[in-house]
Amino acid sequence: MVKIEPFEVEQWMDRLETTPGVLNIAETCAASVSYDDLLRMCEDKNMPSPLLFSKKLTYGAIRGSAALRQRVASLFDRASDAEPLPADNIIITQGAISANFLLFYTLVGPGDHVICVYPTYQQLYSVPQSLGAEVSLWRLKDTNGYVPDVSELEGLVRSNTKMIVINNPNNPMGSTIPKAVLQDIVAFAKQRGIIILSDEVYSPLYHSLPPGQEAPPSILALGYEKTVATGSMSKAFALAGIRTGWIGSRDKAIIDAVATARDYTTISVSQLDDQVATYALSTPVLGPLLKRNMALAQTNLGLLSAFMGKYASVCSWVKPTAGTTALVLFKENGVPVDDPSFVLDLLDKTKVLFMPASPCFGLGKDFRGFIRLGYVCETEVLLEGLEKLGRYIEEHLMANPENQ
Ligand SMILES: Cc1ncc(COP(=O)(O)O)c(C=O)c1O
The missing domain is CATH 3.90.1150.10 (Aspartate Aminotransferase, domain 1)
Known part of the structure; x- marks a missing residue:
């Protein structure tokens, strides 16, 4: 057990x-x-209603509708001039909580070592631990504005480090990992072939950065293939009730591996939720x-x-x-x-x-x-x-x- x-x-x-x-x-x-709020907000009054009442409620597209995956993929292109992320590199989940769980379940096990920022959402270190991985905590300090100190990675990394887990913006601190620090984390991980998982469920709510500091891009926009990001409609998009989240990765093989595990837990997400999320992520809304x-x-x-x-x-x-x-x-x-x-x-x-x-x-x-x-x-x-x-x-x- x-x-x-x-x-x-x-x-x-x-x-x-x-x-x-x-x-x-x-x-x-x-x-x-x-x-109703979503309908009222919509800037294009000719947009059809998001819910297709006559559409049969089949399982629908197994990985999430093409329209939703395309709109989620374009969220990752924010604040960057990286190659656009293809919709096929996205898989839809029941919230970011399922996204994170599936990733750990798929990628991490006994014999693996994971480095995870701390404090953060407990799932991000307790789940890999429960799957038999050893977890080292990468402690965030108030003296550094709760931004991870990349020089500490050298002391945390092991020969079997499989994954570095970050959370940007951070829960509970509300801190931001700036682009330059993300680039340093990427450089460190890339040299050693370590996967980076970035829980970006609060992105893009970079609402109070100091003057001159730009909102950071997603981890997927920094030119490293072994990067994975999770997100959802719950926090920045104020729609937790549709339980719609996602995994995006530059590495299509990771998405395919997750899809294999997801077949056992999800099949597909609710078609109604998919339709509402697709509508909420359309430009006019x-x-x-x-x-x-x-x-x-x-x-x-x-x-x-x-x-x-x-x-x-x-x-x-x-x-x-x-x-x-x-x-x-x-x-x-x-x-x-x-x-x-x-x-x-x-x-x-x-x-x-x-x-x-x-x-x-x-x-x-x-x-x-x-x-x-x-x-x-x-x-x-x-x-x-x-x-x-x-x-x-x-x-x-x-x-x-x-x-x-
Ligand atoms: C950092 C973080 N990740 C993931 C989640 C899960 O959110 P959801 O499943 O609603 O997308 C939360 C919820 O509080 C969170 O704080």
Whole structure:
């Protein structure tokens, strides 16, 4: 029997997010949109409705419709002058979670070594471990803005290193790996024939980069064949409910190998989901959808930054540059709070929901006192949540004059 660690963040979310009256500032999707919202956003009023009601609901195209795979492929051409990625180098999955799982299941096993950035979405290191691979964590440091330090790869790599796993933008830090660093990772991996898996589920939400820094391209645009990227409609495209994700690779053999494994788990994805995703990624819808989500992220990050300034005596962070999440350290009397108790007490007293980072993203005693916020919710929810959090902080963490 395969042994796998419980997936902490998913279990914490599942347990708490349906609390009646919850103010959910833990969700990592840009505030979800409805089917009606998509229709309203569409800039071409002559576009036919996405759902083809008379189309028979067969399994459809096994790897995903040609139209959807073409639109996903063109997402990878962003911010680069690399060769366009062919649609055949894309396979559609049930969310990025299935995409990541299938990749590990297909490519990694006993005898293999995997290097994975940390912290990140737990799946990215727990699944390869459960499949018998040895995993080394590539620790992200606040002193480096939570950008991986490529000089550390030399000390992590082994003769059997099969894969380097990165997450750009990062969950939970909301940090960005810039193009130059991606190029260095590629150069390192290419020299040794190591596969790079880049979980790009929060791409292209590079909404708050410092002036002069450009949004990085996908890992697939850097001229190395053994690169794989995963993504989905859930986060940057605000459509988690259609459970549509993908794998793209410059190496068609990887896509074919994944397809062989996928036959045992998926056959095909829902034809209705495929149609909605295809519509959402069409030019007249994609433009306004991304514009909305970028603006929402920027507005909400501005509000959160103001809050962080006001309560700087008890909370600190490395301000995110991308994605939908931020990691904030809360202290009481100069000591990190017990983050799981803090989250549960805050929820109980105010209905504001965050995720505690130490169980969800930390191993051992890592990230004690840190809380992950998902701040790209509806702005009214964030405003109400921050107001309640502020009052809670004043009553509980700032009661001691030393903290004021
Ligand atoms: C880094 C990362 N990858 C993958 C996923 C899975 O997302 P989905 O299956 O909805 O695409 C998540 C969800 O939180 C995530 O944060």
